[in-house]
Amino acid sequence: MGLRNRLIKWARIKSPWIIHFDCSSCNGCDIEIVAALTPRYDVERFGILLRGSPRHADILVVSGSVSHQVAPRLRRIYEQMPEPKFVMAVGACACGAGVFRDCYNVLEGVDKVIPVDVYVPGCPPKPEAIIQGVVELIEKLKAA
Amino acid sequence: MAGLVGSAYTVAVYGLALIVVVGILSLFFEWFDRKAFARLQNRYGPLHTGPSGLLQPLADFIKLLSKEDITPEAADKLLFALSPVVICTIPLLTLFFIPVFSKEAIVFFEGDLIFALFLATLLYLFVFIAAWSSTNPFSIVGGVRAALQLMSYEIPLALALIVPAMFAKSLSITTIAKWFETSFQPYALVPLALAFFIAVVCAQAELERVPFDIPEAESEIVAGWQTEFSGRKLALLRLASDIELVLMAALIATLFFGGAAGPWLPPFAWFLIKTTIVVFVFANIRALFARFRIDQLLRGAWGILLPLSMLNVFVAYVLMQMM
Ligand code: SF4
Numbered sequence: 406m407g408l409r410n411r412l413i414k415w416a417r418i419k420s421p422w423i424i425h426f427d428c429s430s431c432n433g434c435d436i437e438i439v440a441a442l443t444p445r446y447d448v449e450r451f452g453i454l455l456r457g458s459p460r461h462a463d464i465l466v467v468s469g470s471v472s473h474q475v476a477p478r479l480r481r482i483y484e485q486m487p488e489p490k491f492v493m494a495v496g497a498c499a500c501g502a503g504v505f506r507d508c509y510n511v512l513e514g515v516d517k518v519i520p521v522d523v524y525v526p527g528c529p530p531k532p533e534a535i536i537q538g539v540v541e542l543i544e545k546l547k548a549a
Numbered sequence: 550m551a552g553l554v555g556s557a558y559t560v561a562v563y564g565l566a567l568i569v570v571v572g573i574l575s576l577f578f579e580w581f582d583r584k585a586f587a588r589l590q591n592r593y594g595p596l597h598t599g600p601s602g603l604l605q606p607l608a609d610f611i612k613l614l615s616k617e618d619i620t621p622e623a624a625d626k627l628l629f630a631l632s633p634v635v636i637c638t639i640p641l642l643t644l645f646f647i648p649v650f651s652k653e654a655i656v657f658f659e660g661d662l663i664f665a666l667f668l669a670t671l672l673y674l675f676v677f678i679a680a681w682s683s684t685n686p687f688s689i690v691g692g693v694r695a696a697l698q699l700m701s702y703e704i705p706l707a708l709a710l711i712v713p714a715m716f717a718k719s720l721s722i723t724t725i726a727k728w729f730e731t732s733f734q735p736y737a738l739v740p741l742a743l744a745f746f747i748a749v750v751c752a753q754a755e756l757e758r759v760p761f762d763i764p765e766a767e768s769e770i771v772a773g774w775q776t777e778f779s780g781r782k783l784a785l786l787r788l789a790s791d792i793e794l795v796l797m798a799a800l801i802a803t804l805f806f807g808g809a810a811g812p813w814l815p816p817f818a819w820f821l822i823k824t825t826i827v828v829f830v831f832a833n834i835r836a837l838f839a840r841f842r843i844d845q846l847l848r849g850a851w852g853i854l855l856p857l858s859m860l861n862v863f864v865a866y867v868l869m870q871m872m
Contacts, residue, residue, distance in 0.1 A: 416611035419598040447592035449583070452605055457765075458687075458772035460619060460779040463612070487617035487779040 417463070417489070418543050420452040424462035426482055428515070430469025433529035434496035438468060441532035448536060459485040464542065465519075466535075470498035470505040471512040483519045492521045493538050497528040504528070563655045564645065571644055574821075575791035576606040578828050582794065585832035606791070610784050618780030621683060628682035632675050633782040637789040639672045640796040646722050647799045648809040651816050652730075657723040662714055665722065665800070666707050669755070672793075673699035679786075680774035691773025694843065695764035698754055701850035702761075706751035708858035712744035712865050713804045722803055729807030736872050740865040745805045747858050749827075752797040753834055754850070756790065760838035763846060798827040 427435050442448060442455055456462045459482050471479060483492065494515040497503030501514040515521050522545065525538040580595065580603055587594025595602025620629060646661040648654045654661070673696060680692020714720050716737045717728035754761040757773075765773030778786055802808050802823035809816035841849065 412611060413615040416608045416615065419605070419608035420612045422609075444590050444592040447587070447594075449587060450593050450596035450602070452595060452598055452602075452608060456772065458776045460777060461772060461775075461783060463616075485619075487619050489616070 414546070414549075418546055420454075421464050421539060421543065422454045422456045422462045423464045423466050423493075423539075424456050424459055424482075424486075425466045425468070426479065428467060428469035428471045428475045428479060428499065430496065430498060434468035434498070437529045437532055438466060438495060438535060441535045446532055446536060448539075451539075453539060459483075460487060462486060463490060464539070465490065465492045466495055467492060467499050467515045467521075468495045470502050470508075471515055471518055472510050473512065474510075476512055476518045479515070479518050491523070491542055492519055493523045493525065493542060494521045495525045495535055495538065496530060497526055500524045500526055560655060563650065567644065567649060567655060568641065570649065571641060571792060571795055572788075574824075575788060575795050576610070577603075578794050578798065578824075579606040579791045581825065582828055582832045582835075585829055586836050589833065589836035610788065613784035613787065614781055616780040616783075618782060619777075621685065621777055623684045624777065625682040625684070628678055629777075630782070632679035632682060633778065633785040633789070635675045636672060636679060637785045637792065639668050639675070640789065640792040643668045643796055644792070644799065647796075647803050648723055648726050649799070649817065649820050650809075652723070652727060652809050654723045657721050659724075660720045662710065662720045662722050662725070662804075666703075666710070670703060673703075676774060679778075683774075683777035685777045687771045687776045688774050690770050691764045691776065694770075695757065695774055697843075698757070698761060698763060698846060698850075701847060702751045702754040702854070705747055705850060705854040705858040706755065708855075708862055709744040709747040709751065710800070710804055712740050712861060715862070715865050715869065716741070722800075726803050726808045726810050730810040733807075734872065736868055737865075740861050740868065741805060743857070743861045744865075745801070747854055747861070748801050748805070749830060749834070750849075750854065752801060753831060754846075756793055756797055756831075758831065759835045760841050761846065762840055763843055794828065794831070795824070798824040798831065802827045 425435070425438055440446070459465070465483060465486060467479065483490070492515065494500050498505060499515045502508070502511050505511045506513065512518065523538045523542045525534055527534055583605070584594040584602065595605035598605040598608050620626060643665045645656045646654050646665050676699070677692045677696045680688045680695065713725050713728075716734070717725040719725055719728070757764050765775060770776070775783065775786055799808065799820070802820070806823045808823060809820040
């Protein structure tokens, strides 16, 4: 691997910017994601920043069950992100519809719409688990 | 021009050195700002990228450079590509008028303060063009807000920066910096302190930082006028805002504390110390306040800061006549 690629890989690992997309969560997962961004956990230590625009972000953090109505919008947000991009499904709903499984209006997880890199199970997952999810993603990046 | 340091060759060498130093300094100040901000919120801030997270801004920059660069279908392609470059270049150019390495700026002439302020105004025009060319509703709302805010705060800022110029009887940034060392009078302290306060508030607004981050209010309009920019263009825009931070800090440090002037230490060391202190003041303001509403912002500019700065200029004038 050339110096240039090593540098780019280092930069990517050190600066994962996230954007949070709430499909139709019960708000439990959202609050846990917000909790993970508070000073108590201080994810800025690892260079993680929350961005408002999908054009600025590297990691799409999706929470909540994907209903038929929100699915095209989720795909649109995903397509608006610049490459390389990654997706993290947070919560049982995002991983596979959770308690809403078999509902008439709900898809079985985010991965039915867009490719998912990391699944964080839990209903809702703890902030530690969400941070662990980002760590898993970074490990994946390192191995690549 | 009156103040070229020797031949064109030396200017070129100094200019290159300045560009490199400003590049490093802007990344350093971003780190310093983020770190101070984090410490004031009782957290650590960037920690694991290089020693104490010192390389965090560099990592962000390289990552953005290596990302995909999306140009929206509907955007005005030429302006969309050009505006980040211009927005990055203008503050860099303005820094040529500020003494950094020695007690004289690389380029200086009588009236360069006015020229620097003019360049700053030009910058906001390009911010608006950048927003307009991306043809995104969020960008345009952000651009309009940015134009509104920057124009309102331009005037009190100019009036505040005129005060040291009045005392030094010169419109050249270099001469004003020298005045602090040679013929500073204590009676100038009161108007200067007030002007410093006004300038810091206005600088915060010009830099679009909390509590004046209305043009990029992420909870309302995604990322404001920067919404559509990604990859290399976003990297340039972030660098530009860091360079603007250096510029504002340097301008305030030079016009109110003499910048590179000072005893014992070399001029560059004084420049670094003073600008770092100003950035620390900026970080404090960012941590202390929450975002204003638009009406509060405008009332603050036209109702409070503008009369205050006019009064200040008047007081300074009366003081000058009396002493
Ligand atoms: S996983 Fe549980 S907490 Fe999270 S959105 Fe679904 S139901 Fe709510």
